[in-house]
Amino acid sequence: MRKKVLxxxxxxxxxxxxxVTTMTGCTFGFASDPDDPNEVVEEEPIDTSVDTFEYDxxxxxxxxxxxxxxxxxxxxxxxxxxxxxxxxxxHVEVMPVTDGDSPYTKxxxxxxxxxxxxxxxxDTTDVIALAEEKAADLSEEPWTAEAEDYLTYVxxxxxxxxxxxxxxxxxxxxxxxxxxxxxxFDPESIQTLDDFKALLDKLVAGGIEKPISLAKEDWSLGAxxxxxxxxxxxxxxxxxxxxxxxxxxxxxxxxSYERMKEFMDAFDVLKEYNVAKGDPLGAxxxxxxxxxxxxxxxxxxxxxxxxxxxxxxxxxxxDEYGFLPYFLNNDKDDFANQMIQxxxxxxxxxxxxxxxxxxxxxxxxxxxxxxxxxxxQQMLVKKANIIPPFKNNPYEPxxxxxxxxxxxxxxxxxxxxxxIVPNDHWSVLGAxxxxxxxxxxxxxELVQSIEDYWAEQE
Amino acid sequence: xxxxxxxxxxCMFALPGMFxxxxxxxxxxxxxxxxxxxxxxxxxxxxxxxxxxxxxxxxKDAQFWTSLLLTFKYVIVVVLLVNIIAFAVAYLLTRxxxxxxxxxxxxxxxxxxxxxxxxxxxxxxFSRVFVNIGEATGWSLxxxxxxSDPSKAFAALVLVSVWQLSGYxxxxxxxxxxxxxxxxxxxxxxxxxxxxxxxxKIVLPLMMSSITICLFLTLSRAFMVYDVNLSLTGGxxxxxxxxxxxxxxEKAFTSRQFGVGQxxxxxxxxxxxxxxxxxxxxxxxxxxxx
Numbered sequence: 001m002r003k004k005v006l007x008x009x010x011x012x013x014x015x016x017x018x019x020v021t022t023m024t025g026c027t028f029g030f031a032s033d034p035d036d037p038n039e040v041v042e043e044e045p046i047d048t049s050v051d052t053f054e055y056d057x058x059x060x061x062x063x064x065x066x067x068x069x070x071x072x073x074x075x076x077x078x079x080x081x082x083x084x085x086x087x088x089x090x091h092v093e094v095m096p097v098t099d100g101d102s103p104y105t106k107x108x109x110x111x112x113x114x115x116x117x118x119x120x121x122x123d124t125t126d127v128i129a130l131a132e133e134k135a136a137d138l139s140e141e142p143w144t145a146e147a148e149d150y151l152t153y154v155x156x157x158x159x160x161x162x163x164x165x166x167x168x169x170x171x172x173x174x175x176x177x178x179x180x181x182x183x184x185f186d187p188e189s190i191q192t193l194d195d196f197k198a199l200l201d202k203l204v205a206g207g208i209e210k211p212i213s214l215a216k217e218d219w220s221l222g223a224x225x226x227x228x229x230x231x232x233x234x235x236x237x238x239x240x241x242x243x244x245x246x247x248x249x250x251x252x253x254x255x256s257y258e259r260m261k262e263f264m265d266a267f268d269v270l271k272e273y274n275v276a277k278g279d280p281l282g283a284x285x286x287x288x289x290x291x292x293x294x295x296x297x298x299x300x301x302x303x304x305x306x307x308x309x310x311x312x313x314x315x316x317x318x319d320e321y322g323f324l325p326y327f328l329n330n331d332k333d334d335f336a337n338q339m340i341q342x343x344x345x346x347x348x349x350x351x352x353x354x355x356x357x358x359x360x361x362x363x364x365x366x367x368x369x370x371x372x373x374x375x376x377q378q379m380l381v382k383k384a385n386i387i388p389p390f391k392n393n394p395y396e397p398x399x400x401x402x403x404x405x406x407x408x409x410x411x412x413x414x415x416x417x418x419x420i421v422p423n424d425h426w427s428v429l430g431a432x433x434x435x436x437x438x439x440x441x442x443x444x445e446l447v448q449s450i451e452d453y454w455a456e457q458e
Numbered sequence: 459x460x461x462x463x464x465x466x467x468x469c470m471f472a473l474p475g476m477f478x479x480x481x482x483x484x485x486x487x488x489x490x491x492x493x494x495x496x497x498x499x500x501x502x503x504x505x506x507x508x509x510x511x512x513x514x515x516x517x518k519d520a521q522f523w524t525s526l527l528l529t530f531k532y533v534i535v536v537v538l539l540v541n542i543i544a545f546a547v548a549y550l551l552t553r554x555x556x557x558x559x560x561x562x563x564x565x566x567x568x569x570x571x572x573x574x575x576x577x578x579x580x581x582x583x584f585s586r587v588f589v590n591i592g593e594a595t596g597w598s599l600x601x602x603x604x605x606s607d608p609s610k611a612f613a614a615l616v617l618v619s620v621w622q623l624s625g626y627x628x629x630x631x632x633x634x635x636x637x638x639x640x641x642x643x644x645x646x647x648x649x650x651x652x653x654x655x656x657x658x659k660i661v662l663p664l665m666m667s668s669i670t671i672c673l674f675l676t677l678s679r680a681f682m683v684y685d686v687n688l689s690l691t692g693g694x695x696x697x698x699x700x701x702x703x704x705x706x707x708e709k710a711f712t713s714r715q716f717g718v719g720q721x722x723x724x725x726x727x728x729x730x731x732x733x734x735x736x737x738x739x740x741x742x743x744x745x746x747x748x
Binding site: 102104105108111112129130133134216218278279280281282284422423424427428431432434435438440 | 500501502503585586589601602603605606693694695696697708711712713714
């Protein structure tokens with residue numbers, strides 16, 4: 001009898017497990033990259049008829065690996081590696097970092113097991129942490145000349161290849177704004193924080209009760225919002241580094257730092273018109289794309305990486321979306337009110353410790369192929385949908401958000417400052433920002449947490 | 459002769475097990491303890507010996523102590539609730555009620571769903587389903603997501619953990635109840651023992667071995683909670699629901715302070731080992747043979 005019960009329990013248990021495992025086999029990811037790499041998107045054809053790139057035949061037959069931490073371009077990278085292999089004979093194995101794994105942790109564990117990838121796509125802070133210990137020097141590579149403004153230097157040497165430019169700001173849905181205003185909307189007419197507030201009030205009067213979506217995620221608040229206080233110092237990475245050093249050594253008092261005050265003013269405006277004002281920490285990331293595409297909101301603070309979400313929510317490539325700057329004050333001549341921030345976000349690092357000379361050469365050739373061969377140039381933009389940081393790449397991205405950033409970069413209406421902060425900056429100060437967003441802390445407490453954070457850094 | 463065959467037997471039966479035990483448990487553990495004394499960052503080729511500096515880093519890490527305190531609160535609530543509920547349900551499910559096999563399987567199912575998945579499912583329930591119920595009915599309890607308020611988020615964590623862990627403990631208690639000797643129970647009835655007396659004087663002492671194992675399992679699992687913590691709240695709102703295990707991970711891999719993180723992990727291990735060791739010692743003493 002007892003045995004029978006146990007068998008029954010086990011049997012139903014097994015059945016349930018199987019059911020659960022099949023169910024979870026589908027889609028479970030993190031809010032930051034909800035893209036399904038298997039999704040079929042209509043593709044622009046790649047013209048392979050012209051290829052003036054010179055391949056080194058001695059490298060044919062070499063095998064190299066590429067660790068990819070940008071899930072949404074996995075398919076594109078595989079296609080690129082295949083095209084490259086057809087032309088050069090070098091096989092590039094593209095390994096994805098699984099969802100939820102941090103790329104840095106993955107790379108470090110691969111290094112510790114003595115089997116690191118030849119090339120790895122990492123965030124800038126990761127490259128800086130690993131550069132001198134593990135990476136090969138790329139300062140002499142020809143492509144450095146094409147990406148001058150977007151190189152990351154570690155003690156005057158370049159250890160990484162800037163893969164893409166990503167920009168952030170207030171995404172607007174032009175059609176929705178025009179419908180609410182009842183007139184044409186020119187994004188360039190908004191030049192100051194007061195203009196912006198006036199626009200918001202008009203939108204409210206036009207029927208959009210709360211026009212802004214504000215993500216509660218710590219990476220959005222701690223990195224994308226808060227880092228404006230460093231990056232708008234003078235709009236350069238050097239300036240950002242300088243202001244960080246000043247905060248660290250105490251020579252800059254944050255509570256009297258103009259940009260800090262302006263940032264909080266701007267953030268308060270966003271807070272005030274937040275669609276989730278009643279419960280800002282209950283805001284749902286996936287819903288924001290739907291709200292913006294459907295016109296429940298008109299603005300969403302995010303970056304061009306949000307396009308796949310918007311597309312899933314029903315936005316089309318020929319819809320008019322674009323970015324407004326993060327308005328900080330009422331000075332029309334302040335660059336922060338005119339430009340949006342766009343900087344290289346993903347870097348490719350070449351292993352200099354384990355990879356043989358042959359493998360390093362093949363990897364370097366692959367990077368040059370992306371920059372100089374007609375096929376690589378096309379695939380980077382059309383397949384991977386990336387905004388290339390390379391001046392010589394003539395192709396334009398297809399989606400409106402990337403196109404807006406691309407055009408602003410071309411017209412020099414973007415600033416490329418990117419603050420290099422410790423890796424836990426987004427999570428520790430993201431929490432402080434969440435507290436402020438929820439109205440459970442005041443300005444002094446927020447400033448104090450930022451100062452405390454920097455005081456703890458060595 | 460005898461010692462020789464003993465040696466051979468040892469090699470045949472114990473050595474493979476011992477080898478695995480040492481390779482995946484003892485050696486990494488000792489190596490881990492050694493790492494707490496170095497400044498290794500996970501990448502560098504050289505590891506410098508820095509003595510107890512990492513431990514002074516732990517002392518200074520206020521967030522760690524906050525999260526440890528929160529873990530204690532969580533453990534107490536979860537262990538009590540899980541065991542009371544599981545014991546009561548198991549008692550009911552061995553009374554011969556209709557469909558009890560079905561109920562046993564039903565209560566056990568949450569345990570089969572991995573903590574991560576469970577966390578996501580409940581996150582949806584708390585932040586969407588409940589909020590919609592709140593909007594429809596106007597109940598202020600559900601008006602805003604539970605996960606955006608520190609104390610309600612903690613309650614949510616407890617609720618989900620209890621829901622998940624109870625099933626497993628029910629199974630163990632059910633086995634315990636079924637192992638109770640009917641003769642003893644019958645003898646007690648004949649002697650005139652009724653409900654409550656029977657429970658405290660006969661059932662509880664005889665169930666002590668199940669209680670020992672259930673307390674141990676819930677204690678250690680509650681102390682080491684990570685998956686549900688990560689997927690349900692992720693430490694949100696603003697880091698107030700970050701438990702010790704999660705903090706250790708964050709310290710080591712997000713803040714990249716491997717040494718301090720490792721030292722915190724060691725401290726957490728010692729705390730859990732002492733507490734569950736004490737518990738096993740004392741509850742074992744209560745066990746009786748029928």
